[in-house]
Amino acid sequence: MAKKTTQLAIDTRPWRDTANNKPFVRIKNVTKKFGDVLAVHDVSLDIYKSELFCLLGGSGSGKSTLLRMLAGFEQPTSGTIEIDGQDMTEVPPYNRPVNMMFQSYALFPHMSVEQNIAYGLKRDNLPKGEINDRVAELLSLVKLQDYGRRKPHQLSGGQRQRVALARALAKRPKLLLLDEPLGALDKKLREETQFELVKIQESLGVTFIVVTHDQEEAMTLATRIGVMNLGEIAMVGEPTDIYEFPNSRFVAGFIGSANMVEGKVTEDEPGHVRIRSAELGCDIYVGHGVDCAPAQILWWAIRPEKMSLSREKPQTPHDANVTSGIVEEIAYLGDISLYQVALESGKRIRVSQTNSVRGNPDAITWDERVFVTWSDSSGSVLTV
Amino acid sequence: MRRGWFLPIAAALGFSFLYAPIVSLVIFSFNESRLVTVWSGFSTKWYGELFRDPQMLGAAWLSLQIAAISATIALVLGTLAAVALVRFRRFKGRTLFSGMVSAPLVMPDVITGLSLLLLFVAMEGFLGWPQGRGMLTIVIAHSTFCTAYVCVVVQSRLSDFDRSLEEAAMDLGASPVRTFFDITLPIIAPALVSGWLLGFTLSLDDLVIASFVSGPGSSTLPMVIFSKVRLGVSPDVNALATIIIGLVASGVLIATIIQLRSKPKRAKA
Numbered sequence: 322m323a324k325k326t327t328q329l330a331i332d333t334r335p336w337r338d339t340a341n342n343k344p345f346v347r348i349k350n351v352t353k354k355f356g357d358v359l360a361v362h363d364v365s366l367d368i369y370k371s372e373l374f375c376l377l378g379g380s381g382s383g384k385s386t387l388l389r390m391l392a393g394f395e396q397p398t399s400g401t402i403e404i405d406g407q408d409m410t411e412v413p414p415y416n417r418p419v420n421m422m423f424q425s426y427a428l429f430p431h432m433s434v435e436q437n438i439a440y441g442l443k444r445d446n447l448p449k450g451e452i453n454d455r456v457a458e459l460l461s462l463v464k465l466q467d468y469g470r471r472k473p474h475q476l477s478g479g480q481r482q483r484v485a486l487a488r489a490l491a492k493r494p495k496l497l498l499l500d501e502p503l504g505a506l507d508k509k510l511r512e513e514t515q516f517e518l519v520k521i522q523e524s525l526g527v528t529f530i531v532v533t534h535d536q537e538e539a540m541t542l543a544t545r546i547g548v549m550n551l552g553e554i555a556m557v558g559e560p561t562d563i564y565e566f567p568n569s570r571f572v573a574g575f576i577g578s579a580n581m582v583e584g585k586v587t588e589d590e591p592g593h594v595r596i597r598s599a600e601l602g603c604d605i606y607v608g609h610g611v612d613c614a615p616a617q618i619l620w621w622a623i624r625p626e627k628m629s630l631s632r633e634k635p636q637t638p639h640d641a642n643v644t645s646g647i648v649e650e651i652a653y654l655g656d657i658s659l660y661q662v663a664l665e666s667g668k669r670i671r672v673s674q675t676n677s678v679r680g681n682p683d684a685i686t687w688d689e690r691v692f693v694t695w696s697d698s699s700g701s702v703l704t705v
Numbered sequence: 706m707r708r709g710w711f712l713p714i715a716a717a718l719g720f721s722f723l724y725a726p727i728v729s730l731v732i733f734s735f736n737e738s739r740l741v742t743v744w745s746g747f748s749t750k751w752y753g754e755l756f757r758d759p760q761m762l763g764a765a766w767l768s769l770q771i772a773a774i775s776a777t778i779a780l781v782l783g784t785l786a787a788v789a790l791v792r793f794r795r796f797k798g799r800t801l802f803s804g805m806v807s808a809p810l811v812m813p814d815v816i817t818g819l820s821l822l823l824l825f826v827a828m829e830g831f832l833g834w835p836q837g838r839g840m841l842t843i844v845i846a847h848s849t850f851c852t853a854y855v856c857v858v859v860q861s862r863l864s865d866f867d868r869s870l871e872e873a874a875m876d877l878g879a880s881p882v883r884t885f886f887d888i889t890l891p892i893i894a895p896a897l898v899s900g901w902l903l904g905f906t907l908s909l910d911d912l913v914i915a916s917f918v919s920g921p922g923s924s925t926l927p928m929v930i931f932s933k934v935r936l937g938v939s940p941d942v943n944a945l946a947t948i949i950i951g952l953v954a955s956g957v958l959i960a961t962i963i964q965l966r967s968k969p970k971r972a973k974a
Binding site: 392393394414415419420421423424425427428429431440441444445491492 | 867869870872873874875876877878879880883887888891892
């Protein structure tokens with residue numbers, strides 16, 4: 322689910338043109354150690370103005386630690402953090418032009434919703450009238466006009482989440498950090514809130530950095546995603562890059578589902594590569610050059626929806642990109658069906674097919690022998 | 706499930722075991738007779754007698770002052786100790802410190818009293834302070850053991866305190882000091898109130914330690930009562946005890962109400 326088309330038309334993707342755009346947040350060689358534990362290892366990252374950047378990773382990947390260093394709650398062991406051209410590494414959290422929305426929301430239980438939102442404004446010693454105006458404006462932004470006098474414990478989970486967002490936005494920060502912003506909401510509410518969040522981010526033009534472990538959330542929200550693994554950035558890219566062109570086995574396996582096989586390079590030409598895979602039981606013909614050596618062992622990954630099934634052996638060029646197996650399992654998901662096919666080598670691969678015919682009586686079924694085929698550009702060759 | 710007769714009777718026995726002495730004391734404080742064990746009619750004359758006894762009143766006033774001052778000192782010290790123990794997970798001598806803080810809880814009063822007395826005597830010899838023994842030494846002694854109680858109460862409250870609340874305040878521009886007064890203090894306030902009340906009651910009721918460290922002319926209420934009783938129980942002591950029970954009971958009631966009111970918020974928020 323990408324951004325609106327109007328946004329794509331005026332190209333707002335500064336990361337594609339690094340020569341002419343200055344990054345807004347610059348993380349340079351940041352390392353964080355807790356005792357002997359390496360939480361974040363040599364991370365460098367540039368984030369541009371008005372981006373909605375997602376840090377995606379499993380638990381213990383260092384994403385939250387990185388966020389806390391941006392907020393100033395943790396000091397990097399080495400490296401620097403620059404925000405809007407200023408070195409923030411030594412600046413305490415209360416002097417940073419950054420606000421954070423906490424995973425637990427961290428609403429002050431002894432203050433009303435209004436007082437919670439006004440807290441940051443009062444610290445700036447704004448005049449009372451201005452504070453009241455701003456609070457009213459924020460309450461209407463998050464659609465909680467009638468809840469200003471309530472205490473946090475009188476609100477539902479979704480309402481608390483919105484108060485937390487309003488409070489974090491109150492000081493008009495240049496950069497907003499969100500730690501699992503939708504983590505505590507149920508699925509339906511989460512989907513609604515996702516779009517709300519994107520809308521608010523776009524209308525205010527604030528730079529958002531979101532930490533999440535939910536890849537669907539990252540794909541929906543983000544302009545770019547940074548995938549983290551074991552304290553390092555595994556890949557940075559737009560959601561389509563991450564999904565379609567993963568740079569490593571970790572990224573391919575972590576985002577979405579992928580079939581991954583090992584193979585050996587048998588032909589290495591500038592225009593194509595041929596890989597022999599015993600696991601797959603056939604040759605893989607890749608229609609573009611790959612940075613590899615002849616006879617190198619490497620991996621090839623393909624998404625389930627990039628393959629198709631048939632009963633008759635399809636004609637494929639180059640005598641490659643087709644294999645056969647027995648249908649072992651079928652998961653009917655309504656819009657698509659997911660087939661698990663056992664190949665002769667014993668390797669199981671997953672293929673998804675769109676259910677375009679209603680109640681198709683002629684659909685491929687259990688224990689049938691099927692051919693699996695794919696085009697020469699639909700898989701990714703991975704060397705790491 | 707149908708309740709049998711066992712539970713109500715057990716409860717009644719338990720309560721009477723705990724409260725029969727107190728109830729009899731309250732009843733006999735309204736006795737007319739000079740003899741404590743013989744009922745001869747309702748009267749409030751011992752209350753009047755009590756308020757004409759300067760020794761009793763003086764001791765009561767002294768005890769209240771000591772209790773209030775030591776509870777306050779203990780509150781500050783105990784809270785600081787609790788913050789150090791909960792917030793700074795690793796520092797040199799943490800285990801020792803945590804053990805030392807709670808040691809007065811299990812130390813027999815006689816030992817505490819004796820060691821404090823020796824300390825004060827030695828200090829007077831070397832430093833010339835505190836001069837003699839009196840209210841000041843009692844306050845110091847009471848503060849030390851009340852600190853341990855306050856520390857335990859505040860510690861338990863602080864350990865289930867959500868640190869991200871403080872981080873949120875700092876994130877919104879509040880300095881650490883400001884954060885402490887705006888966020889931390891209001892949230893741990895119920896624990897501070899109960900800690901203070903606990904210290905106050907403990908100090909008010911201490912006889913042993915006070916006997917060791919007090920000097921001439923500074924007898925606390927428990928000391929006066931104890932010396933009076935040794936010469937024979939007089940009914941005005943009953944009257945005084947009734948007043949104290951009334952005060953303590955209402956104090957506990959207020960503390961309970963404060964705790965109850967703040968609880969539902971914590972449970973949900």
